[in-house]
Amino acid sequence: MLKHITCSQLRLGMYVHALDGSWLNHGFWKNSFLLKSSADLQRLQSSGITSLWIDVARGLDVLDVAPSAPEHTPPAPVASIDEIPSEQTWHQDIEHARQQCKLAQAAVTQMFHEARMGRAIQPEQAELLAEQIQQSVERHPAAFLSVARLKSADTYTYMHSVAVSALMVALANQLGLPSQQVKRAALAGLLHDMGKAFTNPDILNKPGALTDEEFAHMKQHPQQGYELLLESINDIEVLDACLHHHERLDGKGYPHGLNAPHLHLMARMTAICDVYDAITSNRPYKSGWSPAIALQRMAQWCGPHLDGRLFSAFVKTLGVYPVGSLLRLHSGRLALVFALSENKLLTPQVVCFYDTQRQQRIDPPLLLDLSTDAQEQIVAREDPDNWHFSDLDDLWQAAITANQPALDTLTA
Ligand SMILES: [Fe+2]
Known part of the structure; x- marks a missing residue:
């Protein structure tokens, strides 16, 4: 059950469901989490946030509920923080990832x-947003990457930036x-x-193949992005990745037709995640x-x-x-x-x-865990x-909620 409280009512053991105010202003990368550390409590109370939502089904309630209980009723036991399960289910991780993707998409749209x-x-x-995406991916890579792959036509460019950032984090971690x-x-x-901020939207969102002229216009975006970033980003590798993510090892890419010896790690990684x-x-x-x-x-x-070599690591990711x-x-x-368990990627x-x-069609669809089902295996x-x-x-979205009625309606 959700409850709206003031920040002064916050205490350790509460489950924060959502923070009021702008994500970028309060600087808290997590919007929902179990409040376990005094440092986080202090940070929240000094962040300028005046109110927030807590989920009392997943953490402690506000302290003022106890006095309203009848006198003869023993006070409700207060769960210790250790008793509250911190293990999130796949569904909860997906919900968290959805919230984070939505926030990230809004921030990228603004950029x-x-x-x-x-x-x-x-x-x-930009660095704060990248850090928040990194932390979300590191919390549960499969959940964040699964959600980031879902894009609507009008949000494609923005969610693509979020998804490529997330894939880059996963790949960088895989590479150690x-x-x-x-x-x-x-x-x-x-x-x-x-640089796509400067691409004609009619060309960017054209529902069909581009003409040679349109493609030539589109191909300007790495250079345009580089020039934009040059004004404020001083990390040479980030700039290089922006400028050269459409280059190819054989020198047939654009904008400069650079070949393998001239293509650096970040640009090579970005090319894979982008494609x-x-x-x-x-x-x-x-x-x-698929x-x-x-x-x-x-x-x-x-x-x-x-x-x-980088692609092999990407597949492992x-x-x-x-x-x-x-x-x-x-x-x-x-x-x-619809889901992967760690160490059970096959x-x-x-x-x-x-x-x-x-x-x-199988009606209703059937959920199976192939790591425990001895009768079934993948053949192709x-x-x-x-x-x-x-x-x-739709099938994937219904499956991740493990919601059988939702699955039933898909084949109705
Ligand atoms: Fe691009």
């Missing part, structure tokens, strides 16, 4: 707006880069496409590729286009069957990956929704283009 108005990027704001480099990777991903997010996202003129199919095809582009992948199981059922949690032998990745299911994202 693009400022750039279009001719204003320089505020480096402190030092924390300063992970931070840098988050910022490079976030800012890599800022992956672009080809797995739904666009007005084409459906995104994550597993995308990885399969990208593997063929290593060498001439992408860095193979996402798992062989990333969330959202369409799979064929031994039983002939088609299943969608046996994801799936929702089975189509029987290829009977050629009919499937290309969604061969099946024309239009509701895979």
